[in-house]
Amino acid sequence: MTLLDDPLILIFVVLFVGSLIGQLEFKGINLGASGVLLFAMVLGHYGYKIPAIVQNLGLSLFIVAVGLQAGPRFFRMMRSSGLVFAVLGFLIIAIASVTTIFVSKVFNLSAPLSIGLMTGALTSTPGLAAGLEATKDPIVSVGYGIAYPFGVIAVVLFVQLFPKVLKVDLQKDLQKTLSPIKHKSSLKKMTIMIESNNVHKKTLKELQRNIKSSAVISRVIRGDRNFLGRNDTVLLIGDEIIAVGYPEDLIKLRDAIGREVTTDVNIRENIRMHRVVVDAQELIGKSLREINLREKYSVTVTRLERAGYEFPPTATWRLERGDVLTVVCSPERIKAVEELFGTKRHEEANIHIFSISLILLLGILVGMIPIHIPGLGSMTLGVAGGPLLIAIIIGHFGKLGPIQARFYQPSNRVIRDVGLVLFLAGAGTTAGGGLVEVVKQEGVGLIIGGAIITIVPMVTAFFIAKKLFHLSIIHSLGAICGGMTSTPGLGACNNLVDSEDPAIAYAAAYPIALIFVAIASQLLVLIL
Structure with missing residues (x-):
C-alpha cells in the first residue's frame, strides 16, 4: 500500500507532475495540458488508475466550456466573410479522416487506435473525448499520446519553414493578395x-x-x-x-x-x-x-x-x-x-451552477438520441458530442430562459482547464495499462501513421487555400493552424508578420474544426 493508492492523492500527483512536464519548453514549444496525459499513462502502466467518474466529470466540464466559448463565434462566422476559412477547417478534418482510413488499412490498425492517432495528429482533445466515448476503448488515448508530440511540432515547423522554402516576402504577399477579411486596424x-x-x-x-x-x-x-x-x-x-x-x-x-x-x-x-x-x-x-x-x-x-x-x-x-x-x-x-x-x-466568481448543470443534463440527454446514417448504421453524439452541441447553441444566444451561458472569460477558462486536466488524468491512467503492449505490437508503424495523418492534411489544405481560394500565405497558414487546432502553430504564425490576419483566420477555422473532429471521430467508428 503506497500513498498513490489513495485516489485523491493520485489525482493531485498526476496533475502536479503532469502540469510541470507540460510547462517544460524546447525552443518555445511545450506539451501544455498533454503533459498530464503522458505522465498519467506512465503511472497507468504501473497499475495506478484514477476512478472513471473523475474522468467523466472532467470530460463534461471541459466539453461544455469549449462549446460555450465557440458558440458566439461559430454562428457569427458562418454569416461573415470568414466562411472561406471555415471551409478550410472542414476540409482539413475531412482530409485527415480519409487519411486515417488509409493509414488504418495500410498498417492494419484497429479503429480505436486509428482514431486516437487522428485526434493526436490534430492535437484535438475534444476529438479524443469523442473517440473514447464512441469506442469505449482506452487504446484511443494510446494513439493520441503517440501522435500528439509530432502533431504539435510538425505544425510549428511547417509554419516556420514552408515560407522560407518558397522564398516569399510574406508582408508583400499579404498586401498584394485579395483578402477575404475586411481588414481593420486599431480604433x-x-x-x-x-x-x-x-x-x-x-x-x-x-x-x-x-x-x-x-x-x-x-x-x-x-x-x-x-x-x-x-x-x-x-x-x-x-x-x-x-x-x-x-x-x-x-x-x-x-x-x-x-x-x-x-x-x-x-x-x-x-x-x-x-x-x-x-x-x-x-x-x-x-x-x-x-x-x-x-x-x-x-x-x-x-x-x-x-x-x-x-x-x-x-x-x-x-x-x-x-x-x-x-x-x-x-x-x-x-x-x-x-x-x-x-x-x-462586481462578483469575484460568476459561474452559474444551475445553468452549467442544466446544460450538461440537456446535452447528455441529446447525446443519447440515436442518429441513423444510411449505409453505416446508427450512432449517438454521446457524453462528448451532446453537451458540445447544446453548449454551442446556448452559447450563441447567451441566455435562454433561466439558463445563463456567458461568463467572464477567466471563469470559462477555469471550467475548461480544470475539466481538461481531470479528463486527461483519467484517460491517461486508463490507457497506460496497454501502452507498452500496443507499442510492441504495432512498432514504428504507429509513429509513421501519426506523422502521415499530420502532414497530408496540412500540405493539401495549403495548396487548396492557394490554388482554389487564392489566399495569401499568411491567411493560409492561419487557417491551417485553426483547422489543426494548433495554438502553438498560431503563435509561430503570429511571429512571421506584424498583423492580426493569422489570428482572424485561425479564429474562423478553429470552431468548425473543433466540432467536426468530434463528429469525425464517431463516424470513423462506423466506417472502420
Missing part, C-alpha cells in the same frame, strides 16, 4: 469640422444612414457647447464632431462632410469619457438597441472591448459578461451608468 478618434452643405441641418441618424460608415459619433461641439451625439441631434455647418472608429471609416466620414481639425476637448467639462464593465445579469445577451442607451440615458457607447480586442459597437451587438464599454456622457450620468451595467456589483 482611432478624429475631430471633424462640418463644411458640406449636404450635411447642414441633417440629423446624426440621417448622416450615418447616407454615408454608411461604422464610425460612432460620440460628441458634437458647437461654439462653447459640447453635447452628446444623439440620433435626433441636428448638425450645422461649422459644428465639430468627435468620431471613434477604424481609420478607413473615419477617413470616409471626413471626406464626405468636411475636414479634420485639432480641438482640445479636455477643457470642455460637461461631457466625460468613462469605461464600464458589463456585469448586470439582466443585460447579458441584450443588444445595444434593446438597451436604448442614447434615448433613455443620454449615453453613447464609442468602443467595446472583448477578450483584448476593441470593436466599434453596432446596434445589434449582444453584450457578454466582462465586456468593457467606453461611454461618453455628462458627469452626473456616470453613477447611473455604472449602476445600470452592474460595475458596482
Whole structure:
C-alpha cells in the first residue's frame, strides 16, 4: 500500500507532475495540458488508475466550456466573410479522416487506435473525448499520446519553414493578395469640422444612414457647447464632431462632410469619457438597441472591448459578461451608468451552477438520441458530442430562459482547464495499462501513421487555400493552424508578420474544426 493508492492523492500527483512536464519548453514549444496525459499513462502502466467518474466529470466540464466559448463565434462566422476559412477547417478534418482510413488499412490498425492517432495528429482533445466515448476503448488515448508530440511540432515547423522554402516576402504577399477579411486596424478618434452643405441641418441618424460608415459619433461641439451625439441631434455647418472608429471609416466620414481639425476637448467639462464593465445579469445577451442607451440615458457607447480586442459597437451587438464599454456622457450620468451595467456589483466568481448543470443534463440527454446514417448504421453524439452541441447553441444566444451561458472569460477558462486536466488524468491512467503492449505490437508503424495523418492534411489544405481560394500565405497558414487546432502553430504564425490576419483566420477555422473532429471521430467508428 503506497500513498498513490489513495485516489485523491493520485489525482493531485498526476496533475502536479503532469502540469510541470507540460510547462517544460524546447525552443518555445511545450506539451501544455498533454503533459498530464503522458505522465498519467506512465503511472497507468504501473497499475495506478484514477476512478472513471473523475474522468467523466472532467470530460463534461471541459466539453461544455469549449462549446460555450465557440458558440458566439461559430454562428457569427458562418454569416461573415470568414466562411472561406471555415471551409478550410472542414476540409482539413475531412482530409485527415480519409487519411486515417488509409493509414488504418495500410498498417492494419484497429479503429480505436486509428482514431486516437487522428485526434493526436490534430492535437484535438475534444476529438479524443469523442473517440473514447464512441469506442469505449482506452487504446484511443494510446494513439493520441503517440501522435500528439509530432502533431504539435510538425505544425510549428511547417509554419516556420514552408515560407522560407518558397522564398516569399510574406508582408508583400499579404498586401498584394485579395483578402477575404475586411481588414481593420486599431480604433482611432478624429475631430471633424462640418463644411458640406449636404450635411447642414441633417440629423446624426440621417448622416450615418447616407454615408454608411461604422464610425460612432460620440460628441458634437458647437461654439462653447459640447453635447452628446444623439440620433435626433441636428448638425450645422461649422459644428465639430468627435468620431471613434477604424481609420478607413473615419477617413470616409471626413471626406464626405468636411475636414479634420485639432480641438482640445479636455477643457470642455460637461461631457466625460468613462469605461464600464458589463456585469448586470439582466443585460447579458441584450443588444445595444434593446438597451436604448442614447434615448433613455443620454449615453453613447464609442468602443467595446472583448477578450483584448476593441470593436466599434453596432446596434445589434449582444453584450457578454466582462465586456468593457467606453461611454461618453455628462458627469452626473456616470453613477447611473455604472449602476445600470452592474460595475458596482462586481462578483469575484460568476459561474452559474444551475445553468452549467442544466446544460450538461440537456446535452447528455441529446447525446443519447440515436442518429441513423444510411449505409453505416446508427450512432449517438454521446457524453462528448451532446453537451458540445447544446453548449454551442446556448452559447450563441447567451441566455435562454433561466439558463445563463456567458461568463467572464477567466471563469470559462477555469471550467475548461480544470475539466481538461481531470479528463486527461483519467484517460491517461486508463490507457497506460496497454501502452507498452500496443507499442510492441504495432512498432514504428504507429509513429509513421501519426506523422502521415499530420502532414497530408496540412500540405493539401495549403495548396487548396492557394490554388482554389487564392489566399495569401499568411491567411493560409492561419487557417491551417485553426483547422489543426494548433495554438502553438498560431503563435509561430503570429511571429512571421506584424498583423492580426493569422489570428482572424485561425479564429474562423478553429470552431468548425473543433466540432467536426468530434463528429469525425464517431463516424470513423462506423466506417472502420
